Amino acid sequence: MFRFIKSDIEKMTKRGVISPILASDLDNYEGEGLYFNHIKTRLIKETKSNYLATFGEPASDDVIENVLKNDPMTINLFLGANAEYLAAINFDKHDKKVFYFSDSLIERLAQTELDAPADYVRLPFPSCMFVIQSPIAINNLYKIGDHEPPSYSAPLTIFLSEHDFCGLRKIMIQVFHADEYTLYDLVQRELLIHPQWRISQSLCTDWLDLYRQNPDWLPGDKTSPNINDDNVFYEEGLQFFKIIINSVLYLASNDPDIMQQKSPNDALRAKAAATLNGYKRYDLEREASQYSELSGFLLGVNVPPIIINKSAKQNYMPQLEGSTTIDKRFLVRGHWKKQAHGQNMLLRKLIWIQPYWKGPEMADLINKSYSVK
DSSP states (O other): OHHHHHHHHHHHHHHTOOSOOOGGGGSOSTTSSOHHHHHHHHHHHHHHHHHHHHHSSOOOHHHHHHHHHHOHHHHHHHHHHHHHHHHHHHHHHTTOOEEEEOHHHHHHHHTBOOOSBGGGOOOSSSEEEEEEOOHHHHHHHTTTTTOOOSOSSSOEEEEEEEEEETTEEEEEEEEEEEOSSOEEEEEEEEEEEOTTOBHHHHHTOOHHHHHHHOTTSSOSOOOOSSSSOGGGGTTTTHHHHHHHHHHHHHHTBSSOOEEEEOOSHHHHHHHHHTOOOHHHHHHHHHHHHTSOSOOEEEESTTOOOOOOOTTSOOOOOOOOTTOOOOOSOEEEOBEEEEEEESGGGOEEEEEEEOOEEESTTOOOOSSOOEEEO
């Protein structure tokens, strides 16, 4: 794949394409070295081979065309390959920025309401990758389609890129649930960022309706840019994408819990290459294979999980007449609020109020507030 990526990036640079690309930017390269065409060639070859083995005669051009256009598995493979290539080329083109989110941080972000202006949603780079392995995030992903997660050991690899769109902005989100050998799920979603919208409106972007209202926005086929049916994102998939957008806001805050981490992959492979003992060299190479080659940033390493001590005794205080006592602990969801700052207090920034327990033996606020500039 990266051989094709290098070739396409060179061609885009010559054409002046600098920002993150959309699928349309991959077209019209006269069929030179495109990953999509590479996949198509392989599929045609496999289709011919399978047809010959099954029917004992070569497949006609009409048969091949029918398989490529109508076979569900082939269509899904095309969509998946195109999404994967598009994500990889944007990621490679913008210096491979990777952010690893801790399970505890994702747990807190999942308990945070999103009621803020959509314009606050801005990526730290034109394109970047989030890596999340939280069971909470994985469970919410598989609410799209209403089925059980096939694996919790495989991480979610989430590619994000920001694009200019008809005088506005949009965020492209591509989610891959996969390990080294298996792609379990793929979801692609694009959100319109309108300066007059709230984040809740962006999360429910209805592309088909937008195209009907603005027929000049996109020429040709007015189809949704999402692989999945838009309707699944308004209910089943809503919580998952709330987690993603909350992660974007957290990353843009002025004091996130973040630390840089260099991958040990290169050092281990260099050590293996310098090791004469074959057994030790094999062990080092095997250890290196367990780490990603990508260095990145760890977020939320020092953020503790949300824990309630179930063994703690409830403290029921006698009530005065007319007073109210909370006799059960409950989790108050986090939220974002605007705060005035700057000269004459005319500017506004977002403050993250983290989720906290309320009730007997009320816990302190979980960690501290962060503000989004």
